[in-house]
Amino acid sequence: MTILVTGGAGFIGSNFVLDWLAQSDEKVINLDLLTYAGNLGNLKSLEGDARHVFVNGDICDRNLVDELLATHQPRALVHFAAESHVDRSIHGPGAFMRTNIDGTFALLEASRAYWSQLQGEAKAAFRFHHVSTDEVYGSLKPTDPPFAETNPYEPNSPYSASKAASDHLVRAWHHTYGLPVVTTNCSNNYGPYHFPEKLIPLMIVNALAGKPLPVYGDGQQIRDWLYVKDHCSGIRAVLERGTLGETYNIGGWNEKANIDIVKTVCALLDELNPDPAGPYSRLITYVTDRPGHDRRYAIDARKIERELGWRPAETFDTGIRKTVQWYLDNSAWVADVQSGAYKDWIGTNYGGRA
Template identity: 50%
Template sequence: MKLLLTGGCGFIGSAVVRHLLRRTGHVVVNVDKMTYAASEDALEDGFGHNRHLLVKADIADAASMRQVFDTHDPDAVMHLAAESHVDRSIDGPADFVQTNVVGTFTLLEAARRHYATLGADRKPGFRFHHVSTDEVFGALGHDDPPFTETTAYDPRSPYSATKAASDHLVRAWSHTYGLPTIVSNTCNNYGPWQFPEKLIPLVTLNALDGKPLPVYGDGSNMRDWLFVEDHAEALVRVLESGVAGHTYAIGGRQPRTNLQVVKAICAHLDRRVADPAGPRERLIRFVSDRPGHDFRYEIDPSRSEQALDWKAPHDFERGLARTIDWYLSNRAWWEALRAAKYAGERLGTSDGEAAKAVRGATRQGATSGKKEPVA
């Protein structure tokens, strides 16, 4: 199968690329705009692989998307490209509308045009798999049942609203135009190569540096956590065996409060790299809650587990240990990103522009297998 995958240099997308190249024989055409959170380093051995081609293009550029489909003639699409950081969506929602809504529309139109050209032997196998989030379902109370494939939509942030809009577009293109689409919704992902603005890498790196560990509100907000490599495996199963028109809720069955997550990171780091100043929980600082902060997300993945014959292999403790150990062993990558962010702030440029300046410098150490020693 030749797969057109969008956002394949992002956190989840790169995990999918690595899984596809290591565990399947599929060819991957990776379309990525290479925004601030994209990293060619995260492709690991996929960088330069003979079954992987990186096309640097914007999914909202209609001419580019038509050209990609015409040139590469894919058998399926897996759409992961998205703006995904809630705090950024609050500060600047326009980018989220452009990428998540306009970009998905543009990609759907290119896919619809391509699907119409396929012969009768290829049409039955074609899929447009749209990867989404549980945040489209809104917030759960403490005792509410988890989200399922049939939960009503109730997005609360610009991020989740734009993802909800993209989900609706995908389903509309299926019902109106007959494009064979699949939607999957997932919970919070974590693991190697996650950009340092997200909770687990942010807390890990701050704790290593002895910096404050910010926790919104009282830390009681709860999320369901899924190790990114487990999610990648599930997404490929959805692509290969999912039924067109169906939705798959993919979860890890590992709910934790934000405070529990932060304390678990501190405990693991204390075991791995002792801090002479004392246990790292001393660094926790409760900060003003963000606007519209949803209390709880949690997925019941029972239907998808049965349909896909799949269940997340990692529990949270094992996945977190693997994640933290990865950051300890790959200091060159995240230290360069942090330095670039600091330089961008100091010089008045965006962190995306600054981060691009260090990608070439970090790639050699990140992809050569060289590891920094743990201090």
């Protein structure tokens, strides 16, 4: 038995591959283009493991995807590959349209052709699992109930608009062609191997380097935080037991304001790696907010609990402690990903903010 994973060298994808192979001997074909956030260092522990086959390639390359499906005959395709950073989508939306929309279209068409020629149990068992985001639902007011699967789509950034488009494609391919799909929309992930352009890893690596901790606007933007290993277990549950054509929200039940996240990271670093120069919170710097910054996201994850019996194992307190400790224990990984291109991006995004 085999599964095909796209984007399996990225943050969530690599955690999923590692988690999958820690619990199963089922082979993983891992297709990743290794753009700036894709990192084979995330998968170093799998070197020489015959259960992991890495393919450096583009999900938009239909011929390549057709070949992988025909050669390896996977029972499922789990689609993580996506451009995912809102700030990058504001600076350059084109890459988001190509990867998130065109790439998903190519995967759907390749999967449809492959699935159509399967027979019997193999055809009945095949799944296309599309991994998406809560950002497709837009922004919530302080008193609004959390996003449910029935919420209308109101994406507000080029990133979330491209993911919303991909969600609609997946839905359409199920309803029009019968392709056996499931979709999951997750809240903000955090944990090991998170590329340090995102809030939590950026705060950790900047604090350890004695650099400013840039907080957008007033820092009161609220997100629901999901430990990445909990996200992986939720995906496994939906892949195994989810109803075809359905969407499942995967959330952590942890709504936190950005400034509170930053202060929590500072406090943990004060405890685990004290700085002789003083508390890390001295580095907090408020900067100009991003354009169109959504104010609040929150996930209602009752459907996946009710139908599939899934709940997150980590609280935010346990998950964030594990995350900070991981970055302290893996300084070599952090140094490797902070390349010249990463430094150029940080300068581009934060250099002009007052």
